[in-house]
Amino acid sequence: MDWDKLRIFHAVADAGSLTHAGEVLHLSQSAVSRQIRALEDSLNTTLFRRHARGLLLTEQGELLFEATRTMTKRLDATAARIRDSEDDVFGELRVTTSTGFGTLWLAPRLPRLFDRYPKLKIDLMLEERLLDLAMREADVAIRMKEPSQADLIRRRLMQTQIRFYATRSYLEKAGTPTSLEDLSEHRLVTQSPHSPQVRAGSEFVQPLVSNQPSLLTVNNYFGILQAVIHGVGIGSLPDYVTADFPDLINVLPEICSAPIPVYLAFVEELRHSKRVCAFRDFVLEELSLFKRQLSGDED
Missing domain, CATH: 3.40.190.10 (Periplasmic binding protein-like II)
Incomplete structure (x- = not known):
């Protein structure tokens, strides 16, 4: 199958609209429509059906979208590893964590990370919803529970109450x-x-x-x-x-909740990413300093 047609199909399926996909791809609506028709002809099937809310995938379209989504995820991971092949730590790193931990613990410490890596771009996503790392909704997660996905590299950072x-x-x-x-x-x-x-x-x-x-x-x-x-x-x-x-x-210092574990996690494909490793090491260093502060051992 023609990769260009698959790329256009993926954009349409993701956007649910020929017009919106065209805006993302910088193509006209008619050009996008022609490519989708050509792909459907080559597969001898219908991939979309029209609905008042936009375009909906048929059963065959769902199967193809799952395949293109997997391909896109792997291409993104490969691109990240290629970008990280340089000695410098630079580029975008998408980090997700809870609003509380992100605003009260992580964000105040980020100036030291940027001092060390001034070319790094952090996209900090603070929400309680667990973003799907395998689907590349984020690169790194800090979560208040152990991740359940088997294909994630995880590191227990600490526990809080x-x-x-x-x-x-x-x-x-x-x-x-x-x-x-x-x-x-x-x-x-x-x-x-x-x-x-x-x-x-x-x-x-x-x-x-x-x-x-x-x-x-x-x-x-x-x-x-x-x-x-x-x-x-x-x-x-x-x-x-x-x-x-x-x-x-x-x-009431004797009254507290059950322990809440805090984990850092990322996908296997990013194990050697310089951005991910730099962020992981930074968090571990900050946690070491944080624990010394709590115990009163800070220099």
Whole structure:
């Protein structure tokens, strides 16, 4: 089969529209349409059917799209390895992680990575949805659970736990709780029960939320932190925030969630990528420094 026709087919299937695919490929709609018809003629089948929402793949089209998607993924991985054959670490690296970890731990440390590799471009994607690394939705992931895909290289970085934190000024004003029952006398700031979150975090706070007279729920830990440091109340936060916000006081230090493992993962094809290796080594170095900060051994 003609690769040019397959490339155009893949763009149409991905966009669901001849017009949008043409814009991506810098071709006219009529040129795209001619190539699709020629491909269908060569295969003696229909690949698309028209719908009010655009073009939908037929069963045969789905089979071909799966094949072109696999080909595209492997070509992208090969291109990345070719680009990484130079001595320099440069180009784009797509990193995905949760909003909380990305904003509160990773992003503040990135200046040191860019100081070391000024030609590197980081596309940081912060969301709770797990992007598919095998389908190249991202190059590297830092996840709050062990990846389930068997074909991923994974490295356990650390574990975190959710604890209760407040500012000193808030506690001086509202008092310091000495038991879980005392929390009902305070305003709690927690993850919204309707937002995606790890099970350990949800199980930690949900038993307290239902009977809490004053409550603020937020859909990510960055928002919780902002509320806590501005004195809104006592917040449930991952303990990795303590190194960068030493003024926070751990309220009820004996109370915490179940351990939450933190993993770094990437696909096998990127094992020798200089960008991926540079980012992995940077994260490991920062974690080593972070752990020394927590233990008080920092120089």
